[in-house]
Structures are given as structure tokens and as C-alpha cells.
Amino acid sequence: MNANIERANAVRTAAPRRRRMPVEQVVINLFFILLSIVVLVPLLLVVSISITDEQSLLASGYHLFPKKIDWLAYEVILKSPGQMLRAYGVTVTVTVVGTIVGLLLTAMIAFSISRRDYRYRRITTLYVFFTMLFSGGLVPFYILVTQYLHLKDTIWALIIPYLLNPFYVLIMKGFLEKLPHEVFESAKIDGSSEWRIFFSMVLPLSTPALATVGLFIAFVYWNDWWLGLLFIDAPNLVPLQLLLYRIMNTMEFLINNIDRVNVAIDLSAFPNLSARMAMAVLAAGPMMLVFPFFQRYFVAGLTVGSVKS
């Protein structure tokens, strides 16, 4: 909250200064303009390729502005959208459930280890931190999930492994430690239970941190294809990114081998370049729209911990 007000103040005081535009301001602006261009151009190129006629792509290569506009790629994908829509459904479900549950668990454990009156907070913090540095390796992880938890080919295999990320727990802890402990004490004296304190006081007070960490978690879920690759065989549970990854990866692999191996590799089964780019646009789209809504909290959340109360 403090951070928000401070930021608002900062913006207000900076406003009149901008008109004069001293040299350093120009340099900084120029730098960020260039940075934005560097980030935006590949994105625009993907969009441009997706609406370019395939023949003109082969003949004249990529252009930022399509030489011949052609919506065929989108038409083809949207004509039989079954697979894509199902993958969308899986990814959206996983992202929503994973973010909500993951955020709740992250906040809970972070709140516990941020409490000075929790006796084992040091050892618990170490336990969380330890998993950031050391892990059992891929095969034990695979065995655990498939043979002990029996999560193979279930949607939980896509959700549970990412529910808690120790890094986000530590970010959250850093924020929660700044909350005045006395407020919780007085709530306790007024007869409030720990649950009530957590849900009615801690969560509302930490909205900026929750939004930031929530966005991080949502990105992890949205962009994940790895868990799907390991644990999903059923076609109706394939998440969106895995769908794209499979097509790209397999195509690249086969193209690299096509000249050497005496098997008839049929590349016509793959969508052409513009169709692949169209899929990338359709897959990335929603996240690009979500981001600006979170941005407000995002900045505030990242500066969390740097503000002294």
C-alpha cells in the first residue's frame, strides 16, 4: 500500500520535469525505445509470417510487412479447431486451478515461516530453501509421479508438481515479514482465529505480492510443456504448449534426418510455416492480454521488501 502511494507521488513529481528533457532523460528514453523495438520486432514478425502467403514466403523470405496477405493459415486452424480448443481448455484449467491453489499454498507457508512466534521457522525456511539448490533428478521424479502417486495421464500431473516454488515462497515471505506483527497480535486478543487472521487480514494486505507471485505462477503453468511431455499420453489432456512444442520439435528433428535415412519421411503431414506461426500467435495471445491488467501490481510487487516501514 505504502509503495503504491509512494509511486504515485513519484510520478506526480516527475511529471513537470519531463517537459525539459535533460540529456540523461533522452538517453534513458532512447535506450528503452530501442529495447522495446528489439522485443517487439520478433513478435511482429511472427504475426506477419502468420498472415503471409506461403508461396511468397518461400520465394522472398520473411518481411515485417507481408508482401501478400493471406488468412489461409488461420482458416485452416479454425476450420477444425477441436484439438486446439481442447488443448486450450486443458491449459486454462491447469493455469486457473494451479494459480489459485499454488498461490494459497505459497501464501500459507510463507506466512508461517514469516511469523516470529513460530518456533521452527528457521528449519522450515531452510527446508524450503534446500529444494531450490538440490533435487533428486529426473528419473526419481518420474518414478515418484508415475509409480507412487499414480498421476500419469491425469490432469493433476500437470498441476501438482508446480504448486509450490521455493523461490516464490521466499519472495512472499520477504513481503509478509514487512507486515506489522502487532496488528495480528491485537486481532488475536480480539478473539480472531489464525485462519481468520490469514484470510481476512494477511491476504487482503498482501494484494500486490499476491498479484505478482500469482502472475509468475500463471506464467509457469501457461508456458509449461515439460510435464505434459513426461506424463501425458492421452490426447485429450495435451496442454497447448505441448501441442506446439511437439509439432516444432518433431518437425525440426525429422528435417535434420530426412536427407540421410532411407525411410520415407512425409513432411506434408506438418502444418506449413505460416500455420505454425498462426498457432504460436493463438497460443500466446491471451497471456499478452492478461499482462497489462496485472502490470499495475507488478511494479509495486517487485519493489516489495525494499520499502522500510
Added chain:
Amino acid sequence: MLRKRNGLKLTAAAAGIAVLLSACGGNNGNNNASPSAASSAPSSGSAGATASSPASGSASASADLKPVELVWYLSESSVPADLPAVQDAVNKIAKEKINATVKLMVVGSGDYNQKMNTVIASGEKLDLMWTANWNFDYVQNQSKGAFLPLDDLLNQYAPDVVKSMPDYVWDATKIDGKIYAVPNYQTVINKEGFVIQKEYIDKYKLDTSTLKKFSDLGKLMETVKKGENAEYVYAMNRDGNFGNLARTYNLEVISGIAYINLNDPAKVVNIYETPELRDYYDTVRDWYQKGYINQDAATLKSKTDMQKAGKAIFGYDNVLKPGGEIEAKVKNGGKDMVYVPLTDAYTGTNTIITTMQAISANSENPERAMMFLNLVNTDKDLFNLLAFGIEGKHYTKNADGSIKLIPDSGYAMADWSLGNVFNGYTIEGKDPNVAELTKKSNEEAKPSPIMGFKFKTDPVSAEIANVNAVSSEYAPGLNTGTIAPDDNLAEFQAKLKEAGADKIIAEVQKQLDEWRAAQGK
């Protein structure tokens, strides 16, 4: 007060559970589980994650066999959406004939190697799997103990399959004298030569009969280059073409830099030290400087886009197979292509072990797995079902027995990844004689003098990695003629020696000598 303390305990307990979960999350990059999470998870003690479903059918033709479920991993270019429907139909046949059901696990080719490594390392239930020398490596995984030796099983349960292929095909699959995989019988020959667009042969009246060796193409390209004023006429990627024309130079590759000269098949040579490679380098350098080869060749990963655009007027290929000109036409944007072979048909270990099925070493029912393999390779209905799907839904049958695939039907698998392709239907528009011609060329092909020899890379894996690193620096430039062999080859050779090339050659020679002694040669 008591209530409150309980509340805190509850929160702490919830946090404790959360901690366990965080251990599952591990670090974000690797997604690995920590051992602590593994030990605290409920252990069910069951070995297989996928329990086999009990038989649902009533009376079966093979009543003395108990019902089993086989798990079969396959590598395909995509996972077909209609796989469950086809799997049901496959199971109907398999249930009736050998009282088994099969679970088809289709994995994208690009992910297949990684997926199989995980599946095998975790000891998951697995009976049959696809393997080859270019994806999920046959020799490497055999040495890891992933496969079961099949000689006895083959003789007992699949004598027809043994008979369906020439003996040399079986020789090619042998490791230390034992067969570990059943080849999916298809074209096993290679034949090297030029692939040229017919349009230009006609237009400039090119005399392809003058083409006797690789460098002879220069004259023809000169004519076309001048006449068309083309940017380039010969399409090449960063691998160059030497990998496709070893036989043209009377060489055969064993592995990486180790080749043999067919005049002296007992002696292993370092390819980068041979006059043949030097001749190739000089030829492509000349062509590159004259502008015949595309200028970006040294950095180009794939030439498929050039071919699709119809710009690859000349090219070289090592798989000139019967009916291949039609496939080449599809690849080259619908332009008619002409083959000009420079070698006879030949066959070697590397042209045969490109697609096979192996039985897992921890298969619970290896006998039934072999019976199923026998069915796939001998039962035409079953094979066609696997390769093309269900009639009426995924393809339609023509009066002449050929089939027409229904576009976007939701089912497509590569016939060569499943079994004996000669049992398959002819697809409409393809020459029905191709199958017979292919079979004939397979039987007439000249087998390699070192058929069946496989180099085990383990003893020199560090040297191989070093050599590959050096190669990736120099080879693309030399392979495509982009850099001059005069200035760079000597330096390249010296660096290869430093990286351990001699040690690799010595190790290959040692293994080859041992293999020859075992063969009684």
C-alpha cells in the same frame, strides 16, 4: 487460547504439506523431485503404473493363453487423434488370435529418445518399442541392456517373419552374434546419384550419360547457370553432400570419422585424411566459387524450403529407390525429377537398421510380444489397420485394390515404423509395381563386406565429443565449399588429431578386428 493455538498448529500443518509439495516443485528449471518428497509419499509397492485391464472378451480362439496387455511405444511424426478407435480395432484382431490387447503409445519423433530414456530408466511397464540408428539408438540402448535377445523367440513364434527377409538383413541386426530387434522390412538398399529437374534436362538438352563421377556435374551446371542466370543451381545445406556419396567414392561409413575403403575392407581410415574427401572438397569449392551452390549453404540447416520452392535444380541423394522419383517430385514443389544413379544398389548395416521393433528386457510377456510382432508382420488386415486406419473412416478402397486416404481424417502413421511394408495397400497414384521392384532390388543388392559390424562408442566417447566439436567448427565451411581446403584442411586435420581422432580410429580398428575374427574372416 486453546482454540487459537490449535489454529496455529493447523496452519503449520498446512504449511508442512505445502513444504512437501514444494519439494515436488523443486527448482523451476529442472522440475526434479527431491528425495525427501519421494520417501514421504505413500508407497503402493506396485511396479507398473498402468495396470493391465482384465480380459473382457468371452471365448477366444486361443483359450490356453491367459489374457495379457502389451504396451508398445512408437515414434511418429504426430500423435493421431483417432488412435483410440484404431487401437480398439487392433485389439479385436489381437484378442481373437493371441488373446492379447495392445496399448499403443505414440510419441513424437523429436521427443522419442528422451521419453524412452525416462521410461526405461524408471522401469515402467513396456513390452515393445521402436528403435533405429537415427533415433533412440539401437546399439547404445542394447549395450544399456534395454532389449531382449530374440533369436529363440523368433524361431519359436515367428518363423514366417524370419523367412520373409533375406539373411543379410538379419545379420545387420546382430550385436555380438544375437538379434535384438526385428526390422520393419522395407527398402534396405541405398543407391547414390544425382537428382535433377527434368525441365532443365529437356530445355538445355543435357546429356546425363556423361555423368560418371561427382565432379562431372560441373559442365551441366555451367550451362544451366548461364542460361537461366540463376542465383544458384545446386541446393546444399551445411552438412554438404559427402555423407550421401561415400559409395560413389567406393567408401563406406562405420561411425563418424571412421570409414573403410571397399578395396581394403579390413582397414579403418580417418575420412578427413583420405584423398577421396579432398577430391570432394576441391569439387564443391570450385562449384561454390562459380556460384553453382547457394551462398548461405554453410549456415543453412535444411534445404527443404529451397526444394519446395522448386529452386533445387541439381542435387545428390543416396536413396535412389524404385518409385522414389515420384516422392522427389512431391518434395520439389511438383517439379518432375530425374534420377541419374552413379552407383549400383548396395546395402549395409546402416541402411538396414533404420527402423525396427525391439522387445523390452523387462517385458513380463516376451512370448506374447513376439506373437504380436509376428501378427503385425504377417497379418495384412492388422498391418493395414495400423498403417492406414479404419476403412470408410480414414481411407476408402478403390476397385483395383488401391486405397485413397481421406484428408484430415484424424489418423496417419508411417507404415515403415510399424512392420513389413510389403503387406500394405498401395496408395492411389502410386505405382503398384514399386513393392515388387523394391523387394527385387533388396534381394539383388550387394551386401557390405562388414555387414552386421557395429561400433560401440563407449570406450572413446570423450574423444568423439571432442572430434565433433572440432568438426562443427570446420566441416560446414569445407563441406559446402565456402572455405578453401588449401587454407583450412591441414589445420583441421591437426586439430582433429589433437582431439583424439587417432585414438578413435584405433578403437574402431580393434573392434573391427575382433568382429572379423569372430566371423571367421
